[in-house]
Amino acid sequence: MINIKTVSTMDEQAVLTLYKANGWIAYTQNPQALMTAIAHSVNLAAFDGEKLVGLLRYVTDEVSIAFIQDILILPEYQRQGIGRQLMMTAMARLKNIGQVHLLTENEPKTVGFYTAVGFRNAADANLVTFTMENRY
Numbered sequence: 001m002i003n004i005k006t007v008s009t010m011d012e013q014a015v016l017t018l019y020k021a022n023g024w025i026a027y028t029q030n031p032q033a034l035m036t037a038i039a040h041s042v043n044l045a046a047f048d049g050e051k052l053v054g055l056l057r058y059v060t061d062e063v064s065i066a067f068i069q070d071i072l073i074l075p076e077y078q079r080q081g082i083g084r085q086l087m088m089t090a091m092a093r094l095k096n097i098g099q100v101h102l103l104t105e106n107e108p109k110t111v112g113f114y115t116a117v118g119f120r121n122a123a124d125a126n127l128v129t130f131t132m133e134n135r136y
Contacts, residue, residue: 002053002082004089007045010038014052022072041069044089046082053077056086058094066094068102087117103131 012035019027019034027034038057046054054073060066068090073082094100102119104110111121122129 003047004085005045005047007043008039010045010052018052018055018072018074021074024072044086046086054082054086056090058090060097064098066097066100068100083113084117
């Protein structure tokens with residue numbers, strides 16, 4: 001059975017395994033930066049027993065805005081509803097926040113997931129999103 005927990009710290013190797021398994025190597029090239037980012041985020045972790053199988057990480061001012069930074073599931077656990085469970089848990093906690101944002105790849109599978117859980121493209125709301133990447 002999958003359990004969702006709010007955690008402030010996680011085993012570094014388990015985190016690196018999760019990110020590497022999803023091909024997110026920009027994060028894994030600097031483990032210290034990744035673990036610092038996690039320490040400064042709200043983290044919803046999915047566990048199968050003691051095994052970290054998923055993570056949703058967000059930052060918020062607790063009033064007007066929240067930004068979902070990461071959501072990843074180990075490949076062998078994908079398509080089992082864990083991502084949806086993490087997202088629904090986050091959205092329940094963020095229900096009184098004025099705006100919830102995320103930035104993601106424009107891939108059909110990814111867009112389909114976020115649309116299915118209630119997000120919409122900013123352009124559909126006559127909004128535009130700007131970004132400035134200063135990758136580490």
